Each structure stands twice: as C-alpha cells, then as structure tokens.
Amino acid sequence: MTAPLIDPFARPISYLRVSVTDRCDFRCVYCMAENMTFLPKAELLTLEELDRLCSAFIRLGVHKLRITGGEPLVRRDILTFFRGMSRHLDSGALRELTLTTNGSQLARFAGDLAAAGVRRINVSLDTLDEKKFAEVTRWGRLPQVLKGIDAAQAAGLRVKINAVALKGFNEDELFALVDWCAARDMDLTFIEVMPMGDLGGEDRLDQYWPLRDLRARLAERFTLTDLAERSGGPARYVRLEETGQKIGFITPLTHNFCESCNRVRLTCTGELYMCLGQEDMADLRAPLRASPNDSEVEAAIRAAIARKPKGHDFDYSRQRVDGQVSRHMSHTGG
Ligand code: SAM
Ligand code: SF4
Numbered sequence: 001m002t003a004p005l006i007d008p009f010a011r012p013i014s015y016l017r018v019s020v021t022d023r024c025d026f027r028c029v030y031c032m033a034e035n036m037t038f039l040p041k042a043e044l045l046t047l048e049e050l051d052r053l054c055s056a057f058i059r060l061g062v063h064k065l066r067i068t069g070g071e072p073l074v075r076r077d078i079l080t081f082f083r084g085m086s087r088h089l090d091s092g093a094l095r096e097l098t099l100t101t102n103g104s105q106l107a108r109f110a111g112d113l114a115a116a117g118v119r120r121i122n123v124s125l126d127t128l129d130e131k132k133f134a135e136v137t138r139w140g141r142l143p144q145v146l147k148g149i150d151a152a153q154a155a156g157l158r159v160k161i162n163a164v165a166l167k168g169f170n171e172d173e174l175f176a177l178v179d180w181c182a183a184r185d186m187d188l189t190f191i192e193v194m195p196m197g198d199l200g201g202e203d204r205l206d207q208y209w210p211l212r213d214l215r216a217r218l219a220e221r222f223t224l225t226d227l228a229e230r231s232g233g234p235a236r237y238v239r240l241e242e243t244g245q246k247i248g249f250i251t252p253l254t255h256n257f258c259e260s261c262n263r264v265r266l267t268c269t270g271e272l273y274m275c276l277g278q279e280d281m282a283d284l285r286a287p288l289r290a291s292p293n294d295s296e297v298e299a300a301i302r303a304a305i306a307r308k309p310k311g312h313d314f315d316y317s318r319q320r321v322d323g324q325v326s327r328h329m330s331h332t333g334g
C-alpha cells in the first residue's frame with residue numbers, strides 16, 4: 001500500500017486546493033488589477049495533466065479536492081475534469097469534490113456539476129447591492145450571480161456564501177447578508193481581506209475590517225455560541241442561537257490554525273505551494289511532463305511535503321501591502 005502524505009510536523013495532508021486557471025470574468029478590486037496579463041496557454045497544465053496530478057495526490061491519501069482559480073468555471077471544458085474526478089468519488093478514494101466560484105457561470109453548469117458528484121459549493125458574494133457589486137467586481141453583474149445561485153440550489157447543491165469583509169463597503173450589509181442567507185438556508189462565512197500581490201497602488205489596508213469587530217457587531221443582535229468544529233484551515237464557526245445559522249470567520253492572517261493544517265495548494269501551472277503565507281513552492285509540472293510514468297511526480301510530491309513549513313508569516317503591523325507575499329489570490333486560488 002502507498003504510504004500517505006505526512007509532513008515533518010506529523011500533519012497528514014488530506015486536502016488539495018487546485019487552481020485550474022488564472023483567468024477570470026471578474027476583476028475584484030482586492031484580487032486583481034483591471035489590466036491583468038494572463039499566462040500563455042503552454043504554461044498551463046492541460047486537463048489531462050490536472051487529472052494525472054490530482055489522481056496522484058488522491059493515491060497518496062488526499063480525500064478532499066477543492067477546485068478554484070481564477071474563476072474555475074471559465075476554464076474551457078472544465079466539466080471534463082470534474083467528470084474525470086468523479087471516478088475517484090465512485091471508488092471512495094475521494095470523499096469530497098467541491099469548488100469555489102464567483103457564481104457567474106453556475107446557471108449553465110450547476111446541473112452537470114451535481115451530476116459529476118459535487119455536493120457543496122462556495123460562492124463568493126460580498127454585497128447584495130447591484131451597484132456596489134459592479135463596483136467591487138468591476139466586471140461582474142449581480143443578477144447573473146443570483147441566477148447562478150438559484151440554479152445551484154435547484155440542482156440540489158448546498159451553497160455556502162463567502163463574503164470578504166471590507167470596511168466602509170459592506171459593513172452596513174452585515175445583517176442583510178445574514179438574513180438573506182438564513183432565508184435561503186445557506187451558510188455564510190466572512191473572510192478578512194489579505195494583502196496579496198501588487199494591485200497598482202490600491203491600498204487595501206484602508207479596507208481592512210478585522211473580523212473581531214465584525215463579530216462584536218453580530219453579537220449586538222445575536223447570541224453567538226462558538227462551535228468546536230475546525231476544518232484544518234483558517235475558519236472558525238459560531239452558531240447564532242436565535243436563527244440556528246452557522247457563521248464562519250476566516251482570518252488567514254492569524255497563526256492559530258497552522259498546527260492542524262491539512263492542506264496544500266496547486267496552481268494552474270503545476271506549482272505546489274505548501275503554505276499560503278510563504279513563497280516556497282515545488283514545481284510538479286517538470287516531473288509530470290518528464291515521464292508518462294507517475295513515479296517521478298509522486299517522488300516530487302513527497303519531497304515537497306517534506307518541506308512543508310510549520311506556519312506562515314503574514315503581518316499587517318509591518319504595513320506592507322505591496323507584495324510581502326507577491327502572489328495574487330487568483331494564482332494560488334485563495
Ligand atoms: N473566482 C472564484 C471566487 O471568487 O470564488 C475563486 C477564486 S477567488 C481567488 C477565491 C476566494 O478568494 C474568493 O472568495 C475571494 O473573495 C477571495 N479573495 C480574493 N482576494 C482576496 C484577498 N485579497 N483577501 C481575502 N480574500 C480574497
Ligand atoms: Fe475573479 Fe474570484 Fe478574484 Fe474575483 S476573487 S477577481 S471572482 S478570482
């Protein structure tokens with residue numbers, strides 16, 4: 001039997017997040033510059049290569065895959081990849097196949113995703129105001145996303161909403177978002193904005209709304225009970241006693257989850273990032289392309305996991321928004 005992936009700090013690696021494209025049909029202000037230069041096609045892993053790599057990880061014990069981007073649903077023929085991964089769901093090797101999406105293409109894809117075995121999806125949505133939505137996504141249109149969410153729920157997919165908490169932007173919509181999610185039976189998670197990449201001088205520290213403050217605001221209206229549940233990632237959950245709703249808080253800048261970190265991130269060019277907050281990565285594309293036999297790539301994956309660091313190193317107090325970690329979220333997939 002193949003030995004599972006265990007890192008030097010005895011953490012089993014069971015969760016792989018895969019960015020399948022760096023492209024997107026939106027240009028969210030905290031994620032991308034308006035004029036992005038995207039990667040040439042030859043740099044990208046083909047769908048076949050993505051399948052081979054993900055299958056190798058699954059063989060080595062990964063049992064949860066999250067597909068992300070860029071916007072995963074704008075990658076041409078991406079359903080072929082999802083359908084391919086469903087064989088691992090059928091065999092039981094993969095327990096969960098899921099995706100994070102901006103929702104723009106869901107009206108088209110929800111039924112096929114459900115048929116491929118996807119059960120839960122995360123949809124990113126920061127505001128319910130059409131004008132503000134157009135502002136924050138630059139190119140996005142809210143009605144299209146709402147239609148996508150309707151289609152996902154109609155297809156039987158469980159939807160969780162992810163909202164980036166932005167000071168002075170969606171502060172006033174906190175309760176509206178909570179109520180809207182409750183009415184539609186959707187969980188809701190807030191994400192603290194992270195300093196990623198150099199977005200041409202836009203200062204995201206201005207928009208920084210600590211989730212500590214957001215939580216205090218929530219507690220003015222609801223009774224919050226901390227839930228013990230952890231995902232091995234930066235999310236913590238509370239239950240709102242009055243509605244029974246589960247609310248998540250993702251604070252990627254804290255170190256309080258590193259000891260249980262169970263995940264690594266693969267970019268669309270085959271770079272494996274062992275930690276969201278550190279620059280170290282391993283190139284898996286070269287060993288993948290070097291031989292049709294998977295032993296080289298498996299050895300490269302093991303060598304990479306052996307380098308997984310103990311924890312990450314974000315720090316707002318240094319006031320460096322311009323590239324302390326210079327990757328964009330659209331590159332590593334958030
Ligand atoms: N396009 C898809 C989407 O928006 O859901 C998937 C990729 S996107 C990079 C994944 C998540 O990262 C989204 O929920 C987005 O809001 C979040 N994100 C992007 N830039 C961020 C930043 N600077 N800080 C915190 N979250 C960010
Ligand atoms: Fe695109 Fe998602 Fe980044 Fe927005 S957050 S620009 S939707 S990749």
